Amino acid sequence: MTAGLRRAQTTRRLTVGWQHASRPARLGEHLDLYGPLPSGRHGHPDPRSVIDAVAAAGLTGRGGAGFPTGTKLRAVAGRRGQAVVVANGMESEPASEKDQALLARAPHLVLDGAALAARAVGAQTVHICLDRTRRRQADEMIGAITERWEARLDEAQFLVHELPHRYVSSEETALVRWLNGGEARPTATPPRPYERGVERAPTLVDNVETLAHIGLIARYGPRWFRELGQPDAPGTMLVTTAGAVRQPGVYEIESGTSVGQVLTLADAADVGAVLIGGYFGTWHDPRRVAGLPLTAAGLKAAGAAPGAGVLFALAAGRCGVAETARVLGYLARQSAQQCGPCRFGLPAIATDFAQLAAGRPEGNVLGRLERRLGVIEGRGACRHPDGAVRLAGSALTAFAGDIRAHAAGSPCPAAGRRSLAGLPIPRTEDEWR
Amino acid sequence: MRWRLRIDPTACTGHGLCADLLPERIELDEWGFPVIHGDVPASLAGHARRAVRACPALALRLETKPRETTRRERS
Numbered sequence: 481m482t483a484g485l486r487r488a489q490t491t492r493r494l495t496v497g498w499q500h501a502s503r504p505a506r507l508g509e510h511l512d513l514y515g516p517l518p519s520g521r522h523g524h525p526d527p528r529s530v531i532d533a534v535a536a537a538g539l540t541g542r543g544g545a546g547f548p549t550g551t552k553l554r555a556v557a558g559r560r561g562q563a564v565v566v567a568n569g570m571e572s573e574p575a576s577e578k579d580q581a582l583l584a585r586a587p588h589l590v591l592d593g594a595a596l597a598a599r600a601v602g603a604q605t606v607h608i609c610l611d612r613t614r615r616r617q618a619d620e621m622i623g624a625i626t627e628r629w630e631a632r633l634d635e636a637q638f639l640v641h642e643l644p645h646r647y648v649s650s651e652e653t654a655l656v657r658w659l660n661g662g663e664a665r666p667t668a669t670p671p672r673p674y675e676r677g678v679e680r681a682p683t684l685v686d687n688v689e690t691l692a693h694i695g696l697i698a699r700y701g702p703r704w705f706r707e708l709g710q711p712d713a714p715g716t717m718l719v720t721t722a723g724a725v726r727q728p729g730v731y732e733i734e735s736g737t738s739v740g741q742v743l744t745l746a747d748a749a750d751v752g753a754v755l756i757g758g759y760f761g762t763w764h765d766p767r768r769v770a771g772l773p774l775t776a777a778g779l780k781a782a783g784a785a786p787g788a789g790v791l792f793a794l795a796a797g798r799c800g801v802a803e804t805a806r807v808l809g810y811l812a813r814q815s816a817q818q819c820g821p822c823r824f825g826l827p828a829i830a831t832d833f834a835q836l837a838a839g840r841p842e843g844n845v846l847g848r849l850e851r852r853l854g855v856i857e858g859r860g861a862c863r864h865p866d867g868a869v870r871l872a873g874s875a876l877t878a879f880a881g882d883i884r885a886h887a888a889g890s891p892c893p894a895a896g897r898r899s900l901a902g903l904p905i906p907r908t909e910d911e912w913r
Numbered sequence: 914m915r916w917r918l919r920i921d922p923t924a925c926t927g928h929g930l931c932a933d934l935l936p937e938r939i940e941l942d943e944w945g946f947p948v949i950h951g952d953v954p955a956s957l958a959g960h961a962r963r964a965v966r967a968c969p970a971l972a973l974r975l976e977t978k979p980r981e982t983t984r985r986e987r988s
């Protein structure tokens with residue numbers, strides 16, 4: 481499935497020429513659009529100048545964590561041993577489609593960024609990690625790599641990998657473990673991949689959108705990048721909108737665009753609640769967050785984070801408790817089953833929420849939930865349990881009135897209805913290897 | 914010197930011996946997995962080491978506080 485792309489009203493950077501594109505841009509088209517990659521004295525950009533430009537641009541990771549990309553590049557470049565680059569195109573967040581949209585239209589922008597990142601950290605190999613249930617993606621990526629190979633464009637070697645379709649398989653330590661021949665489950669840290677990753681080498685793992693921005697920053701410079709966005713959140717970002725919106729899909733927005741403006745872009749209808757950041761995100765009353773910028777700093781006071789740029793609008797009249805229960809059930813099933821608090825804790829809170837949703841609570845379900853939500857966070861190898869706890873906790877606040885009614889045995893009329901514009905729950909159950 | 918207990922959550926299988934040996938700092942959650950409360954002062958360090966040695970899954974570790982850890986990593 482290719483994500484629908486919608487016309488954004490802001491300046492196009494990553495999405496130039498996407499309106500009419502129904503296939504990936506070929507190398508020639510790509511170079512016509514963006515120009516050649518900058519070359520230094522030896523025909524390739526100086527590694528340090530790439531890192532400096534990315535750091536000066538203030539680019540942050542677009543995979544969800546929002547870590548400064550320049551800092552990460554520098555950390556990997558500063559380690560001993562030949563580094564490795566991993567491009568993370570897994571996009572396992574069910575409500576997110578932006579990486580799929582990017583890869584389906586501008587694979588060369590991602591590959592530019594990956595080649596530049598490899599150069600910057602001294603890597604000869606770039607592993608491109610994709611979801612194996614999206615077969616077309618791998619075919620198209622291999623096609624793009626072949627074009628570059630024929631043009632003798634890159635020094636680095638690109639390898640495409642198709643990984644298991646699992647929510648936590650996109651976590652960076654899971655990618656590294658899989659590339660090392662293991663299962664696509666997260667590992668305990670430290671060591672983080674930048675310290676010891678693929679074949680024990682210092683490993684740079686970056687989201688594909690992050691890499692695409694590097695491809696542009698290297699061409700046009702940090703000052704150009706900062707012409708849009710906020711001082712503390714420069715540039716543009718891809719967002720995915722879904723739910724009670726008449727124009728769902730992927731938009732490129734200027735960083736700092738407010739939640740309300742994005743909902744307007746997507747032509748939101750009657751919105752009862754908004755989920756910010758995806759399934760590790762938080763629920764909010766749209767009136768309270770409409771004016772807040774969709775940036776880490778802008779959302780902090782509301783207890784939210786942009787994550788991978790997901791905005792899901794829940795139609796007024798739909799039951800947020802029931803929606804949350806469905807997502808928590810999904811997240812519990814997606815646990816890697818490695819850490820006790822996640823393995824047992826997530827099914828427990830999912831069951832509590834299912835009881836609430838049905839309006840058939842057993843015992844003091846709210847007291848039990850409060851205790852359970854307070855004890856799980858920070859106790860897994862990865863952040864999966866923390867994300868589920870955050871979502872559940874935000875539902876208790878955002879839907880406080882409904883929660884009380886559900887706990888008292890009278891659920892919303894909409895709770896039992898099959899959700900048409902509800903949050904997407906993937907059906908596929910994949911293996912770990 | 915103060916110490917910090919760390920659990921490797923992927924190794925821990927919830928035997929619960931650590932909570933028996935160091936109830937001052939380790940409590941089990943309702944599923945039998947340890948929850949750590951605070952750092953370990955010198956007065957409890959002996960008990961903490963005993964808990965570490967007793968863990969059948971080798972999932973419990975006693976580390977010096979972060980500042981010392983950082984210095985060790987740098988050298």
